[in-house]
Amino acid sequence: MKKYLVVGNPIAHSLSPELHNYWLRKNNIQGTYKKEEINSEDLKKLTTRIKDKEIFGANITVPFKREIISYLDELTSEAKTTQSVNTITLENNKIIGHNTDVKGFENAIKDTGYNLEEKKIFVLGAGGVVPSIIFALLKMKASVIVLSNRTRKKADYLKDYFTSVLAEDEIQKKIIINEWGDIPKFDVVINATSVGLKKDDKLNLDFSKVGKDKFFYDVIYNPAETNFLKNGKNLSNFTENGKKMFIYQAAESFKIWHNIKPEINDEVSKLLDQ
Ligand code: ATR
Helix, strand or coil, X not given: CEEEEEEECCCCCCCHHHHHHHHXXXXXXXXXXXXXXXXXXXXXXXXXXXXXXXCCEEEECCCCCCHHHHHCCEECHHHHHHCCCCEEEEECCEEEEECXXXXXXXXXXXXXXXXCCCCEEEEECCCCCHHHHHHHHHHCCCCEEEEECCCHHHHHHHHHHHHHHCCHHHHCCCEEECCCCXXXXXXXXXXXXXXXXXXXXXXXXXXXXXXXXCEEEECCCCCCCCHHHHHHHHCCCEEECCHHHHHHHHHHHHHHHHCCCCCCCHHHHHCCCC
């Protein structure tokens, strides 16, 4: 029986086991996928457990996606550029760090049928998931990314970081920082803050003048419709939550570990309705 884990802190809320155990069963793979709450001190031991083949693979979640990197042997290019690892695996006795959030976001957006190419994207937040979103937006050829975070210096840091690691023609002065509360003209707005995780949470931002037919995307999927999305919808905009992104990042991890592309259908989607 091969063992897989998702580790983080806190971890009780994680729905990754629902998806992975479902796909393991569907594909007749003898394996288990569990969640484990860990602390920073446990990260090194986690990699030893993988080298010893006690565990065959792990997902890493908040707040360890960056911290895990110092214990890994190699990173894929996406993990390296985003400095964010959410999937680890053993290949030729080396622990490899992957980032499947980038692909998860890309696939989720593709599924909506919305083409981000040459679009102006307004990103709210500068936390753990934002480097993956920025990288995906650059890959999808967004024309401009306007970043805004309550704590401005974190947004400044991200801009400086991407400017330093990506080639000039990839960046083309694409990342701009706006003060929190300053709403630019945009085609797409992405809520990547944690505001909305609690049902009554509200962003203190005024979208009433942005016009209609924009795309409001929220990384949060539980609740399924945050106040941010409700607001977008009431103002006649197209909306989408982060459920598909979560499913696609899990599917990409599954593919890395089992070399099987798992099926994504309504039954899978319902597994996340709590
Ligand atoms: P971390 O910052 O530890 O990576 P996260 O959950 O990934 O945690 O990110 C939380 C994001 O939500 C941050 O961008 C945070 O803004 P700050 O950097 O200013 O803390 C944002 N956030 C949380 N509460 C917020 C609020 N009430 N208003 C606006 N932004 C908020």
